[in-house]
Ligand SMILES: Nc1nc2c(c(=O)[nH]1)N[C@H]1C(S)=C(S)[C@@H](COP(=O)(O)OP(=O)(O)OC[C@H]3O[C@@H](n4cnc5c(=O)[nH]c(N)nc54)[C@H](O)[C@@H]3O)O[C@H]1N2
Ligand SMILES: Nc1nc2c(c(=O)[nH]1)N[C@H]1C(S)=C(S)[C@@H](COP(=O)(O)OP(=O)(O)OC[C@H]3O[C@@H](n4cnc5c(=O)[nH]c(N)nc54)[C@H](O)[C@@H]3O)O[C@H]1N2
Ligand code: SF4
């Protein structure tokens with residue numbers, strides 16, 4: 113067998129090591145047993161990477177003003193137009209908008225070009241929507257953007273608090289590690305999240321707090337720790353300043369905290385008691401903390417607790433910001449944020465001068481640039497005239513996404529570097545640059561616990577796709593900065609970055625890769641900069657060497673629900689989709705779990721809004737509307753709803769969550785408040801519904817609403833609309849796409865139509881129309897698309913939408929690794945009397961792959977046993 117290529121997963125900031133080998137007709141991806149992040153484990157997204165390597169959706173050539181071009185033409189156009197914009201409006205009329213999915217080397221190149229050679233610090237990134245509050249909190253408390261601990265601390269802790277983190281879905285391998293540690297040593301787990309997520313599967317206590325109330329909960333906890341004698345006086349005396357002021361600001365009784373958070377006093381007391389009594393505590397936090405107009409203070413409240421109790425820098429302790437993207441950390445290290453310079457330096461005159469000398473920079477930026485939300489507002493009002501977007505999809509993922517789209521539409525120069533050919537953002541690009549994708553990319557990434565790993569290529573770059581650093585360096589050369597961008601490959605860039613981190617450092621800055629500067633890049637094994645744990649010696653990177661506790665007080669979210677918008681809209685992620693679905697949207701198996709956007713809603717609110725489970729609803733805020741399928745669940749608090757962030761205009765009509773979110777930001781970090789928007793719900797009641805299964809995704813002409821997904825064997829579109837004209841337009845469009853009249857069955861009395869297009873004997877498309885959602889065996893039908901329908905019987909079965917006996921549908925996929933659906937699991941539990949996850953694994957394989965579905969399997973087991981108890985009673 114060929115040697116495996118060792119590389120790193122392109123999804124979440126867990127940063128799992130992978131081994132990739134050629135396998136029958138494709139690539140086999142397995143967890144790398146030698147990588148410290150995952151030690152061989154994988155989650156469903158990592159395991160399915162082999163399914164996402166096709167070239168069908170890729171951008172393979174540069175495109176300039178709508179015309180395919182070669183690289184010299186594209187580079188000359190980009191450089192010439194950037195230079196013209198700067199000549200007209202000065203350096204700050206240019207901006208980069210980058211991404212935590214770029215490699216460190218790509219990021220370094222873009223940052224150097226803008227801040228050292230073009231003279232602007234307008235270099236911001238989607239990390240502004242993601243990690244900015246954690247960065248600001250760390251810098252305020254520690255004097256540096258440092259995550260002090262390592263993953264092993266989750267396994268060594270006796271109490272793990274998961275605050276605003278859905279670890280089970282978003283960092284599944286860390287979740288697996290924590291679950292195992294809990295089974296082995298009884299770790300206590302507390303989840304702080306307004307929703308009951310799958311993460312609560314391992315929780316001893318779930319505090320379903322009112323959205324945005326974290327500071328109240330944590331300040332109450334700090335007060336309690338002070339009263340209970342749980343502060344570490346020795347540590348704070350020598351290593352911390354600001355304790356008294358922070359404590360004064362935090363003063364809050366248990367009943368006050370419980371009332372502000374909207375949870376039972378007893379539960380709050382239990383949490384406080386456990387925390388005060390458990391020296392080995394880790395607090396993991398993520399977007400429930402960061403994405404808030406009080407994000408930096410929420411982070412501050414967490415850091416205050418760990419500093420006051422001395423729970424930092426030692427095994428099994430620490431505040432732990434888990435990063436979202438695979439290289440969010442690398443981006444921070446190179447300084448890819450508008451308020452940082454490079455290598456964890458800021459815009460103080462000494463740092464500006466140091467970096468100027470190191471780069472030999474002719475036009476050093478001397479002050480901070482525009483942060484993401486402000487940057488796009490500056491594009492909208494014409495202050496920024498030339499924008500280069502790389503590795504991110506802001507038309508979808510930024511708040512006020514419609515304003516972002518208007519800004520892009522009026523900007524004189526939009527350059528977009530992406531690996532795929534069509535995204536909501538690319539549609540606004542004057543110049544499109546094809547980037548190499550995972551599997552072809554070559555460079556380094558840094559994960560949540562400061563482990564630097566290599567992403568190595570195992571595929572050649574297709575057609576004209578090139579590395580992002582190469583595109584930046586080529587434009588820099590065309591602008592006349594050749595000598596400073598003369599790298600031959602990513603190894604040269606990494607070495608330069610490592611040297612800069614060590615340049616005039618001498619222990620004054622946390623980030624120092626000096627030892628790696630001369631390393632063998634190709635053979636570079638994963639390593640943690642700063643060592644396993646930082647701050648163990650009580651020395652911090654502030655001017656006085658002490659950590660700073662900052663007084664923080666509770667402030668509610670920027671907007672409160674009122675009579676017009678009585679609900680609170682929360683947004684976030686699904687287990688098997690990644691962001692705007694440009695990669696995960698290629699895998700049919702990853703659509704199995706949640707095939708379309710849903711709005712999760714409490715039963716009381718569903719009744720109040722006249723919404724039924726499985727129906728469609730219109731979700732409205734003062735900025736915009738989306739349509740989603742109603743999922744009634746008591747996992748939501750009454751008055752609060754949740755929608756996913758993944759669907760774009762490419763995958764659905766009216767499902768872009770970003771269009772609903774106002775651009776309120778945290779005053780320190782500039783991070784937008786993406787999770788707390790006043791909203792209302794109304795039924796969406798079209799007069800007809802359709803289900804279309806086809807060999808591709810045709811234009812859904814005539815439909816008012818539609819959503820697409822890939823299934824095993826076919827592309828599936830659900831549609832809906834009102835009136836005859838829409839239905840006629842839909843049929844006309846399909847007739848044009850699939851060549852003429854279908855074989856069809858009409859029942860005008862019941863409003864039902866079924867049409868199948870057979871091309872060369874094979875089923876090209878089949879459409880079901882009805883006044884309700886067509887109830888047909890869609891999984892089985894998907895398997896019929898592309899098949900030879902030789903007999904009249906075959907054709908009739910397809911038009912009937914029914915599988916032959918014994919070949920029924922599995923229902924929504926629970927286990928993505930083995931494609932096991934909910935119906936099959938429920939049947940097996942019932943018929944074979946299965947009682948444990950292990951039983952299900954033995955019978956069906958489900959849950960024995962990556963383990964991401966274990967929480968759901970347990971839920972199915974417990975609802976089956978409730979069913980049995982009810983039947984007995
Ligand atoms: N499957 C999957 N995994 C991913 C990603 C993905 O797209 N898909 N994206 C990656 C990225 S970039 C990121 S940043 C991470 C994000 O990882 P997470 O932060 O874990 O994910 P989210 O779903 O955004 O939000 C987490 C939780 O915050 C809760 N929350 C909302 N408001 C509050 C509040 O006021 N207080 C508290 N305590 N909680 C609140 C939400 O209910 C939600 O369950 O995931 C990474 N991993
Ligand atoms: N309402 C709401 N909005 C949110 C969030 C939320 O929780 N709620 N979460 C926010 C967070 S935390 C994040 S991180 C963002 C994510 O949002 P985005 O960054 O906009 O989402 P992605 O789909 O990851 O976009 C990445 C794009 O880069 C391309 N790409 C991937 N790799 C490369 C590469 O190496 N080079 C180039 N040139 N292109 C590449 C992909 O094809 C894709 O088009 O969304 C944010 N928006
Ligand atoms: S947990 Fe899953 S998505 Fe995250 S890095 Fe590991 S395999 Fe990739």
Ligand SMILES: [Mo]
Pocket residue numbers: 241242243436437
């Ligand atoms: Mo993120």
